[in-house]
Amino acid sequence: MEFPIIDGIPILHANVRGQVDAYLLHLIAREDLPHEIETLISDAAGPGSAYDSMKQAMSSYAWDHYEFGASEPSLSEGAVAAKHRPGSASRCLIQAIEKSGKLPSNTVSLDVGCATGGTTFDVAGKFRGLVLGVGLNFSLLRIAARVLREGRVVYPRRQGGVVYERREFSVSLAEADRVDFWCCDACCLPLGPDSLGFVSALNVLDCVPSPLSLLKEIEASLVSEGKLAVCCPYDWSPAATPLEEWLGGHSQRGQNQGDSASILEALLTPGALPGSLEKLRMIDSEPDIPWSVRVHARSFAEYQAHLVVAQKYA
Numbered sequence: 001m002e003f004p005i006i007d008g009i010p011i012l013h014a015n016v017r018g019q020v021d022a023y024l025l026h027l028i029a030r031e032d033l034p035h036e037i038e039t040l041i042s043d044a045a046g047p048g049s050a051y052d053s054m055k056q057a058m059s060s061y062a063w064d065h066y067e068f069g070a071s072e073p074s075l076s077e078g079a080v081a082a083k084h085r086p087g088s089a090s091r092c093l094i095q096a097i098e099k100s101g102k103l104p105s106n107t108v109s110l111d112v113g114c115a116t117g118g119t120t121f122d123v124a125g126k127f128r129g130l131v132l133g134v135g136l137n138f139s140l141l142r143i144a145a146r147v148l149r150e151g152r153v154v155y156p157r158r159q160g161g162v163v164y165e166r167r168e169f170s171v172s173l174a175e176a177d178r179v180d181f182w183c184c185d186a187c188c189l190p191l192g193p194d195s196l197g198f199v200s201a202l203n204v205l206d207c208v209p210s211p212l213s214l215l216k217e218i219e220a221s222l223v224s225e226g227k228l229a230v231c232c233p234y235d236w237s238p239a240a241t242p243l244e245e246w247l248g249g250h251s252q253r254g255q256n257q258g259d260s261a262s263i264l265e266a267l268l269t270p271g272a273l274p275g276s277l278e279k280l281r282m283i284d285s286e287p288d289i290p291w292s293v294r295v296h297a298r299s300f301a302e303y304q305a306h307l308v309v310a311q312k313y314a
């Protein structure tokens with residue numbers, strides 16, 4: 001009873017109370033209110049409120065993970081929207097999988113920071129075996145869990161300001177019976193060592209308090225010859241990661257001139273830096289993966305992410 005399962009999502013967090021407290025609004029959010037009442041709540045909470053941030057994240061990730069071709073651009077979505085296609089995460093993951101080669105047999109895959117779960121289903125489509133998507137943001141996990149159990153994507157798509165339209169459509173995912181979503185901290189995984197054959201960590205390194213600790217946790221969780229696909233735009237923020245823990249983005253007088261991409265590659269080259277991982281070695285990389293984030297119908301952000309694929313050696 002201390003690790004509850006809510007809406008089909010087990011909360012397997014070392015600090016359950018802290019996790020529940022941090023995502024309280026998400027956990028008790030209602031879905032039964034008429035749309036007009038929801039719009040009134042949106043106005044009352046206002047821009048930048050916790051309610052608005054929760055819906056903004058749902059809007060951006062569900063759009064990218066599931067609106068492939070399903071999206072009917074609304075009247076206001078014109079030339080700018082046409083330049084920014086959904087599916088950035090999926091395209092990056094497919095490239096990473098192609099670079100990963102064969103996996104050790106009979107292993108479980110893990111999608112770290114899975115958000116609304118689109119890439120978790122992509123992993124299941126490419127590799128055999130069970131696939132687990134883990135994240136902390138409960139309302140994003142709830143979207144993923146609904147896709148898993150009902151085959152329906154339901155989310156608020158931001159049009160602008162605090163105006164959101166309710167999106168609802170079906171998706172068919174042949175591999176869903178091998179997928180599950182858990183709410184847990186990737187830096188303290190509830191899994192034994194040497195248990196995973198593949199780990200994807202897309203845009204998560206710059207979201208955790210210690211990126212190096214996350215890499216070490218993944219290194220310990222992989223089996224020998226297991227693969228890690230890590231991708232990051234290095235959009236560092238002290239709200240998520242204290243500056244001292246950033247991989248680059250500071251100390252430009254140092255050996256790597258503060259360049260995050262070369263520091264990550266050096267960390268995944270045993271012996272290259274004092275903190276380099278002992279068993280994870282980079283096997284391929286891609287410097288500039290284009291990545292679109294939909295903010296609202298008339299606003300998109302464009303990133304260039306760095307992709308690295310590494311293998312664990314015994």
Ligand SMILES: C[S@@+](CC[C@H](N)C(=O)[O-])C[C@H]1O[C@@H](n2cnc3c(N)ncnc32)[C@H](O)[C@@H]1O
Pocket residue numbers: 061064089112113114115116134135136137140184185186187201202203204207208
């Ligand atoms: C920037 S989003 C990336 C989402 C997705 N991978 C993508 O690229 O579309 C970061 C995700 O990582 C999750 N996250 C952040 N810190 C985490 C942690 N310590 N353990 C597990 N998930 C975490 C957040 O909940 C969020 O869903």
